[in-house]
Amino acid sequence: ELKVEQNPLFLSMQEGKNYTIYCNYSTTSDRLYWYRQDPGKSLESLFVLLSNGAVKQEGRLMASLDTKARLSTLHITAAVHDLSATYFCAVDISTGNQFYFGTGTSLTVIP
Amino acid sequence: GAGVSQSPSNKVTEKGKDVELRCDPISGHTALYWYRQSLGQGLEFLIYFQGNSAPDKSGLPSDRFSAERTGGSVSTLTIQRTQQEDSAVYLCASSRDRVKHEQYFGPGTRLTVT
Numbered sequence: 341e342l343k344v345e346q347n348p349l350f351l352s353m354q355e356g357k358n359y360t361i362y363c364n365y366s367t368t369s370d371r372l373y374w375y376r377q378d379p380g381k382s383l384e385s386l387f388v389l390l391s392n393g394a395v396k397q398e399g400r401l402m403a404s405l406d407t408k409a410r411l412s413t414l415h416i417t418a419a420v421h422d423l424s425a426t427y428f429c430a431v432d433i434s435t436g437n438q439f440y441f442g443t444g445t446s447l448t449v450i451p
Numbered sequence: 452g453a454g455v456s457q458s459p460s461n462k463v464t465e466k467g468k469d470v471e472l473r474c475d476p477i478s479g480h481t482a483l484y485w486y487r488q489s490l491g492q493g494l495e496f497l498i499y500f501q502g503n504s505a506p507d508k509s510g511l512p513s514d515r516f517s518a519e520r521t522g523g524s525v526s527t528l529t530i531q532r533t534q535q536e537d538s539a540v541y542l543c544a545s546s547r548d549r550v551k552h553e554q555y556f557g558p559g560t561r562l563t564v565t
Binding site: 384385428439 | 484492494510557559
């Protein structure tokens, strides 16, 4: 069974600082997704990464995918309070219908 | 346009009762997924529908769980003889098709079994 691990699980950071969330997965995949979930809310799609070396940026967030290392990163630049949420990565493998979600990273940005 | 909708938003039921949860996907989306999210946890895949094909039920945790999708649109997840461990948020998602498209999630149904 495919395993998707995120670290850290909990992250508290000050406004203005930079940090990276890591998503490792255990089998071959060239499709990875990042989602954001606010407390009590559903998941919102952030990025879709569909090939090795893919990099996408939206505002203060940038996601990248290294399929050879089976690693995706979500980089936060100059964090602001509005980024406080739980971030999930999800991996899709071509041989099945499941999307495998990581356990999530709970991010708190402190003023 | 309209997103994925789910009903009810909250459901409290007694142990042993049956419940039905409804999902209306985005119009034109052929793929539909059900997930379960327990408190503070990630998402657990339950079932997947693609068009008129037979569903992928590989994630259903027991035979008390079943789902159907009528006319390739609305889906209903049924849990029979509910147990306390069934308490969770049940999320539905749809996507344009199976390949390379992200899923759009509904707001979820919070199920509490007392």
